[in-house]
Amino acid sequence: MAMVRPLQLAAGVTLWREYFARPVQQEIVETVMRLAQSAPFYRPLMPKTANPFSVEETNFGPLGWLAEPGGYRYAPQHPVTGEPWPAIPDMLIEPWRSVAPFPQPPECCLVNLYRAGAKMGAHQDRDEDELGAPVVSVSLGDDAVFRFGGVTRKGPTQTVKLSSGDVLTFGGPSRLMFHGIARVIAASSDLVHGGGRINLTLRRVTKA
Numbered sequence: 001m002a003m004v005r006p007l008q009l010a011a012g013v014t015l016w017r018e019y020f021a022r023p024v025q026q027e028i029v030e031t032v033m034r035l036a037q038s039a040p041f042y043r044p045l046m047p048k049t050a051n052p053f054s055v056e057e058t059n060f061g062p063l064g065w066l067a068e069p070g071g072y073r074y075a076p077q078h079p080v081t082g083e084p085w086p087a088i089p090d091m092l093i094e095p096w097r098s099v100a101p102f103p104q105p106p107e108c109c110l111v112n113l114y115r116a117g118a119k120m121g122a123h124q125d126r127d128e129d130e131l132g133a134p135v136v137s138v139s140l141g142d143d144a145v146f147r148f149g150g151v152t153r154k155g156p157t158q159t160v161k162l163s164s165g166d167v168l169t170f171g172g173p174s175r176l177m178f179h180g181i182a183r184v185i186a187a188s189s190d191l192v193h194g195g196g197r198i199n200l201t202l203r204r205v206t207k208a
């Protein structure tokens with residue numbers, strides 16, 4: 001993989017621009033879409049309000065992250081098919097090994113599909129027992145405006161544009177930072193068939 005020099009955006013927040021070259025991005029998108037035939041994208045519901053997310057989601061790996069009216073949780077099976085999630089493809093374990101780096105492998109690869117108009121409100125990734133491992137996030141397709149702040153909702157935020165092939169990690173003092181996608185810039189990439197953006201978020205869930 002491209003050994004580009006990473007950008008330090010904040011303590012514990014690192015961005016590798018174009019970590020994946022275009023042909024590899026294409027291969028990842030094809031793999032994701034093929035796996036999504038057996039683990040289809042679905043629209044999660046917000047806890048309490050049961051409002052649907054604007055993004056569609058699926059997961060790979062032994063544990064998938066679910067949002068349901070009852071709350072957030074990790075589960076070994078797809079909520080619609082009842083089948084175990086597909087394994088995390090090797091090409092996505094590779095960035096975890098080289099940029100995380102955390103001794104245990106990721107257990108969850110959350111797949112977010114942003115079609116026209118989809119975005120994601122500010123939130124923390126805090127449903128994992130293992131907070132010593134960073135979150136590793138891969139962007140594919142349209143550019144996105146990623147906004148992040150500190151570990152409380154208040155305080156200053158930064159925005160950074162995430163483009164296709166970029167890999168972002170947040171860990172250490174920023175593992176519980178608030179973050180979200182303010183908007184996706186439609187048609188800024190032609191990578192994803194049908195348009196939009198795919199985000200792949202790798203996480204360690206259980207303590208080793």
Ligand code: SIN
Binds near residue numbers: 120139162
């Ligand atoms: C997420 O925080 O789950 C997604 C972030 C992104 O789409 O880049």
Ligand code: MN
Binds near residue numbers: 124125
């Ligand atoms: Mn998140």
